[in-house]
Amino acid sequence: MRLYNSAVSGNCYKVRWLLSLLGHEFETVELSVVDRSDREQKLGGKTPFLRVPVLELDDGSCLPESNAILCWLAEGSEYLPSDRTARARVMQWLFFEQNLHEPNIAVVRFWVAYAKNADEYPQPVEIRTAAGNAVLQTMDRHLGENRWFAGGNFTIADIALYAYTHVADEGGFDLKPLANLQRWLADVSDRPGHITIDA
Numbered sequence: 546m547r548l549y550n551s552a553v554s555g556n557c558y559k560v561r562w563l564l565s566l567l568g569h570e571f572e573t574v575e576l577s578v579v580d581r582s583d584r585e586q587k588l589g590g591k592t593p594f595l596r597v598p599v600l601e602l603d604d605g606s607c608l609p610e611s612n613a614i615l616c617w618l619a620e621g622s623e624y625l626p627s628d629r630t631a632r633a634r635v636m637q638w639l640f641f642e643q644n645l646h647e648p649n650i651a652v653v654r655f656w657v658a659y660a661k662n663a664d665e666y667p668q669p670v671e672i673r674t675a676a677g678n679a680v681l682q683t684m685d686r687h688l689g690e691n692r693w694f695a696g697g698n699f700t701i702a703d704i705a706l707y708a709y710t711h712v713a714d715e716g717g718f719d720l721k722p723l724a725n726l727q728r729w730l731a732d733v734s735d736r737p738g739h740i741t742i743d744a
Contacts, residue, residue: 546570549597550575550598551598554598556611560600563619563624564618567618571600591609598614600618611705615704615705623698624704638695639702642705650710653673654709654715681726685725689725
């Protein structure tokens with residue numbers, strides 16, 4: 546398998562992590578999150594979205610979109626329940642992650658830490674930071690009554706949400722007041738097979 550990847554991308558990190566957990570061998574093709582001038586050359590015909598990650602399978606077919614890749618990889622494993630309701634709980638948090646979490650926390654992190662152009666977007670940064678803080682508070686409330694996000698087990702929902710949450714401070718988000726979230730972050734990082742985003 547080949548992963549079209551960016552080392553600093555949380556969306557790519559979650560795929561690398563699950564590939565590692567499942568013991569899959571893969572190679573990476575690196576793309577920049579800042580300089581996108583080679584996207585058509587490297588990703589044209591592989592994904593209509595021209596963004597990473599894209600997982601190219603051994604038969605040459607390609608899977609884009611991080612959470613779709615997670616679902617495909619996790620099928621039949623402990624990381625995606627077979628029970629219909631339990632699986633729906635996982636999907637609930639995967640949709641939350643891409644709809645509310647990533648567009649706020651990841652985007653502010655990108656503007657602040659990588660593009661270094663947050664001063665060009667003062668109002669959008671302020672709006673997305675406020676929305677990101679609300680997302681983190683929602684997560685913290687849920688974790689006050691649950692060890693993991695979807696049921697009693699660690700799943701791809703936790704992988705997806707951990708990816709950008711554990712580096713949210715790079716975008717200026719303060720996680721210290723969120724005790725339940727801090728506990729969950731520690732539990733995830735202590736799990737066997739955990740890898741760091743820069744691994």
